Amino acid sequence: MKDIIWKLPIYKATGLNKILNKIIKAVLEAVIIPLASAITIYLFKNKLPEYYKEIIIIILRKANKKDYSFLRSYRLVAFKNILGKLLEKIVIKYI
Numbered sequence: 001m002k003d004i005i006w007k008l009p010i011y012k013a014t015g016l017n018k019i020l021n022k023i024i025k026a027v028l029e030a031v032i033i034p035l036a037s038a039i040t041i042y043l044f045k046n047k048l049p050e051y052y053k054e055i056i057i058i059i060l061r062k063a064n065k066k067d068y069s070f071l072r073s074y075r076l077v078a079f080k081n082i083l084g085k086l087l088e089k090i091v092i093k094y095i
Contacts, residue, residue, distance in 0.1 A: 001036060002028065004089050015082045016054050024082065038083075039090055052084035 005028055008021040024031070042048055056079045065073040 001039075001090055002032065004093060005086065008086070013079065015080050015085065016051075016056060017081050017083065019082050021082065024086075035083075035086075039087055042087060043091070048084070048087070052081050052087065054084075055080050 005024060008024065010020070010022040010025070012021060014020055058077050058079075060075045060077060061068060062073055062075055067073065
């Protein structure tokens with residue numbers, strides 16, 4: 001689990017919970033056991049807290065497009081809860 005956390009990029013925007021990847025890495029030793037417990041509960045109960053699933057999607061115009069009536073003239077940016085994203089990566093690796 002630590003290797004997954006260390007691979008998180010530190011210059012990404014924060015998700016909904018405003019926790020920077022840089023902060024998670026800095027406090028890793030203090031949060032690794034509670035995080036592992038939360039993941040274990042999820043795996044055994046197959047229940048993920050709703051706030052882990054929340055996503056905000058914003059739509060940005062791509063620069064220098066002639067016609068903005070086409071969908072390809074826009075870019076979607078999704079902000080996910082970092083804890084949910086981390087859980088997803090851990091589950092994918094170990095299952």
